[in-house]
Amino acid sequence: MDVLRGKWKEKCILNVCTLLLLCWSVDLSLSPPPPLDRTQELQCLEGSHYRNANGTCCRKCHEGFKLKKDCTKEGESQCEPCKEGKTYLERSNYAKNCLRCTRCDDNEEEVSPCKKSRNTVCRCIEGFYKKRIDSVTRECLRCKTCGPGERETQPCTPERDTVCECMDFRNQKNNRNCLPCQNCRSADCQQECASGTDPTPKPEDTGWGVWSPYLLAAFGCVCVVLLVVMGIMGVLVVRRKPKGSNSFLSAEITSQGSEKSTRRLIQEDPENVLNQSIPSYSPVCESEQEPLRKLPACVPKEIKISELIYSVLDQVPLRRVKELVRSLGVSDIVIERAENDHLRDTKEAQYQMLRVWAKGNAQGGGGVLARPLLYHLLDKLRDMDLGGTAEELETKYGDQ
Template identity: 45%
Template sequence: MMAGTGHQGRCSVAIFLLLVCENISASTPKPDLEKKQCPAGDYVSARNVCCNKCPAGFKLKSECPGEGQRSNCELCPERQFNDKINHFPNCRKCRVCKESNFEYEVSPCKNDRNAVCRCMDGYYKHVIDSGTYDCLRCKECRENERKNQTCTPERNTVCECKENYHRVKNKCEPCRNCTTNCANLCVKVTQVTEAPKGKHNLIINIIAGSAAVVFVLLVVVVFITFVATKRFTKKKMLSQSSQHADVPKETKEHLLVDMNEPAEVISLKATGLNPVNDQESVKLPDCVPLEIRIPDLIYAVLDLVPVSQVKQLARLLGVRDREIEQEETDHRSCREAHYQMLRVWAERGTREGRDEMLHRPLLEELLDKLRQMHLGRAAEELETKYPIQ
């Protein structure tokens, strides 16, 4: 009895385990078949076979029976079309252009394209959805409006307000205030933008630098002008003083002429010459001067000897300090005073100051003193100008 009971219990457990396994297997989802990849222009049929699609203007009558075989396609019937390659079992109905809808047929329907309809003149296409539209009458512009876009079969008229008008509640009203649509009544305000501080400082620095350069240039120009004017004035004063120097007049000899003497002798006496001296003077070379005038020599010396050494030269030539001081007191011009100092020396060697010609020994003395003062160049120039025979 107990053995039968144990056997029955084991059978119940086995049945329970079988039921659990079936439930688990039933609840486990079966893996989907991999989607088949077909070349372009083909599709996966119900048999999981790649079949070719039907061309435009045809519909699918039956799928291909297997790989490498063709689908059975059929031409769309009249008033039906398919405008793309497909595997549809049916064709689409052609559009009918209705005169009641204010449209007319532009292109008829064929098996590979739909009919093309267009709205009549004075009407435009009002699209409702991708496949539905109505032909509505074109809009007429109202008072104070003008056409911005003319009505066409594809779009309606676009109206806008005339100049100096703006739209208020779908009506064009005259402009009275400054608004977005009435910009002509608005005062233009010029916006001034401040330059960045860096650029502003740079501009200030450039202006300041330019002003400084201009100021320096002006100072330099003024200084140069002042120096040039001062030198010119000094030179002019010196030239004026030299021009007003007292130059002694040449003494004239009065000759007594005997009326009984020949005319040639009378003319020679009048000129202070004799026939022998005249012939000798003619025979002298052109480079040897016949006479040395004291004023010319003194001015030549003053041009060659530095101003600071003129008084030293006068002392070496025998002019006393008292005479030098007297000439400086009597003549305010430095050049004129120097001239008179040297003239004191020159007149001592002439005929008691009555002769304007310098004797040769005095010239030799002058040249020696110049060489003693290390003014050899001045001595050479004087010797070249007044050669000593």
């Protein structure tokens, strides 16, 4: 039994050794590839690398450069610079094309020029602020001016419009004018005017408020003195009237005698008497009053076409001017001709479009706009949801 056990152990040992030799002799190429290094895998997730179509992790191009050719296992990515002053790329990238530089629009000034790694920086000129239409488009609009009863809380900057609010003891009606609280009738304005103090503004203490009692007292004294003097003069006149009755009688007799003598002179020499007695008539007074009769009761304010057009272009957004011109009845042929004549000056082209509309019904020598055309323009602006612009133009050019 012991002999059999020894042989079995020897066979087991030999089998195990044989298996180990077979495993060692297997081709190592059949084994799975080693896993990627964790650091190499994370490099493509960072901002400085990207993975190309072949799965190779490549380094991105620096800002101001675009990708010319992807990298390979043997070499790095090939990049080429953007054109200075014409195109740019602001970040590390693997884009095939550079971006075109921005040009400053009307009412803008250039802060810094375009470079390979940075776009042009523009800002609105003084008196205008930037309004963003979307993520790319923007325009510069004229800063708002606070109206009557308003005060400025934040001044206008190139990035933000003026902010106004109603003064104390005033409320805003229909988002337009600030009215005194004592004229408040609706529930909304009563809520705005509600405060712990009297909503009626107290008059300021001026010099008139200090001196008015003294001035009234002095005026009363003067009136009393005048009444006393007039009373004394009346008494004196009444007392002296009987003594002067003879003078009235003599005057009457004199007048009767002069009347008789006049009749006698007329009978003797009527022409000479008429020439001496009838005063010469001079029409100077009538001619002096004649210009005053010709003046009208009210002279309406003239609306100059050029001034109105520039006000419209300052208020209406740049991209909606053509829509306004078409609504006013200007034909597409006229619009196209104005654009072709002023390819590099958009504002001048739009000015010529509006000038064609205004000149068609001008009065006063061709430089004055007919008032019905102004009301027609205001109606079209309100139809385009530009009520604020219409209100400002109506305030400036409406009936005075």
